[in-house]
Amino acid sequence: MISRILSLFRSDSAGLRERFLRRFAGRTIIVHHGLSIGWVAELMKEAGGGAHFRIDARQLSAKRPTPIEWFVRRHLLAHELPLPLLVKVDGERLLVRHLVRNGMPVHPSEIYWMLGEFPDRRHLELTVSGDGFAMVRGMDVDDNFIDFDAIFADSGEF
Secondary structure, eight states, rough: OOHHHHHSSSHHHHHHHHHHHHHHHHHHEEEEEEOOEEEEEEEETTGGGGEEEEEEEEGOOOOOOOHEEEEEIIIIIIOOOOOSEEEETTTTTEEEOOOEEEEOOTTTTTHHHHHHHTTSSEEEEEEETTEEEEEEEEEOOTTTOOOOHHHHHTTTTO
């Protein structure tokens, strides 16, 4: 009984990972180092733009991290992709793509198209492994164009 009580206060990786996956299943997360008011305003104008969970990586807690703080610090920032990042939590698989082109954040309207290109076009794919996540690299970090032809061809629209 005492070990169960102590486990509630211990921040073990497997427990943090499971809590993170439960909380964000089926959601998208935007990880950033500050976003301009104009960029956020444009995001809110987009259909579903307010549904993305946003977290500022500059404000992560060093002591007793929440599950998302643990994930961002330990499993996302370590890959040194340009920020902001778009993360789609798809079951036990996380698809990651940065939102930068030509040194600037892309327009928020492009997020919809980028989500449509998952899982084929992603910079990282993280899958549950051990107490954390295993990583598979995807497209080159410099590649962040949107292939509209492929999107429309797959959807049967044209």
